[in-house]
Amino acid sequence: MKKYYVNNNAQNNGDHEVHKEGCSWLPKRENRTYLGKFSNCKGAAKEAKKTYSQCNGCYYCSNDCHTS
Numbered sequence: 001m002k003k004y005y006v007n008n009n010a011q012n013n014g015d016h017e018v019h020k021e022g023c024s025w026l027p028k029r030e031n032r033t034y035l036g037k038f039s040n041c042k043g044a045a046k047e048a049k050k051t052y053s054q055c056n057g058c059y060y061c062s063n064d065c066h067t068s
Helices: 041-048
Strands: 002-007 016-020 032-038 055-057
Touching: 002 041, 016 041, 032 041, 041 055
Parallel strands: 016 055
Antiparallel strands: 002 016, 002 032
């Protein structure tokens, strides 16, 4: 199980990216929200969608749920 976070700042396309702990692209603490521990990005993205309707996995660390 890995710790996952969502970026509070949306990308230009409106996506809030979901990242695993340790990702090189993980936002600064003040710009992210802890989602919990999950076995994959899909569960973390589902949790993130409770806050942000438009979410996407990070291309680099959460490619199993990266869609755009």
